[in-house]
Amino acid sequence: MRRLFFGLALLASASIMAYSSNSTAQEKQKTDKVRAYLQPKEAGPDFENQGEYVGEVTENGKTEKVGLQLISKGDGKFQGRILRDGLPGDGWNGKDSLAITGLTNGDKVELDFDLKGEKNQVGTVSGGQAVLKKGEISLTLKKVERKSPTLGAKPPEGALVLFDKPEDLKANWNGGKIAELPDGKFLQVAGNVKTKKAFTNYKMHVEFRLPYMPRSSGQGRGNSGVYMQDRYEIQVLDSFALKGENNECGGIYTIAAPKVNMCLPPLQWQTYDIEFKAAEYDSAGKKTKNAHVTVSQNGTLIQENQEIPKSTGGGQDESPKPGPIQLQDHGDPVVYRNIWIVEQK
DSSP states (O other): OHHHHHTSHHHHTTOSOOOOOOOOTTOEEOOTTOOOBOSGGGSOHHHHHOEEEEEEEEETTEEEEEEEEEEEEETTEEEEEEEETSBTTBBOOSSOEEEEEEEEETTEEEEEEEETTEEEEEEEEETTEEEEEETTEEEEEEEEOOOOTTTTOOOOTTOEEEESSTHHHHHHEESOEEEEETTEEEEEOSSOEEESSOBSEEEEEEEEEOOBOTTOEETTSSOEEEEETTTEEEEEOOOTTSOOOTTSTTOBTTTBOOSSOOOOOTTSEEEEEEEEEOOEEOTTSOEEEOEEEEEEETTEEEEEEEEEOSOOTTOOOOOSSOBOOEEOOOSSOOEEEEEEEEEEO
16 A cells, blocks of 8 residues: 555556655735635635645555645645655654645535646545545545644743733734734734844744635745844744745745754644754854754754754845844735743853
């Protein structure tokens, strides 16, 4: 069964395809029908089928996982990928994947390989499960909703809580607004939101939730960003199931791609745990060491002591002075909660 999706002659001509992103730097693709959904109950049937699925396959007494990530593109259309050994951060080796397309037909999404322009039906999705088929052989995958192990992390002793309740917006930030949603009151980007206090070196915890924007793509799909010192951006973007480029979620914008794309589907809470070390300067104000950052997204290391040689797009010029945290407003209703920071020497 393992060979069914990753080794049969049907797929040999295409080999194991790396699933590529349709996102390019500064791209902003939106249609006149764009709408950002903030609640699952309003998102429609396509949203219910979008997401992550996992199943197991046994061959020669060995059991291994198969993962599926499915993206809603709106109007009953889907794209995605089948992943060998499981989902990103949970088994997948980051290389072996097969690109698929999907189209709603009645109460199911029909999945196809698209190999050299020829459609090859591979399965269906409905009711919280995906069934992959080849001839009389089938594999059932169940829908899963993964949660970050640091979701809801409590600030340690000595931490400065930047946002936990609506009153924190006025106390700690310039800009922004409170989004009152059925599950709580959150900080929503409205104008670039910056902390009133400036920081140098620190550890920081941030939780964010991306809107569901099925007809949008690239930089126009749930875009925001966390700027360290208002200079260096960690991209926030709905890049669920894409390749994981340096301008996608978890990337140091245009400088460093994440080690693995750990972006979860939209409308799920996600986490960044950040350790930032500011650039260093001599007494004459000359930079002697670049800034560095380590980032875990949803509990998985995605940037490890990554050097940042310059400020990123939209960021302020580098200098020896400390700088604020900025949450970027890119026109999409991204919300944040549980933001705290621990300053370090």
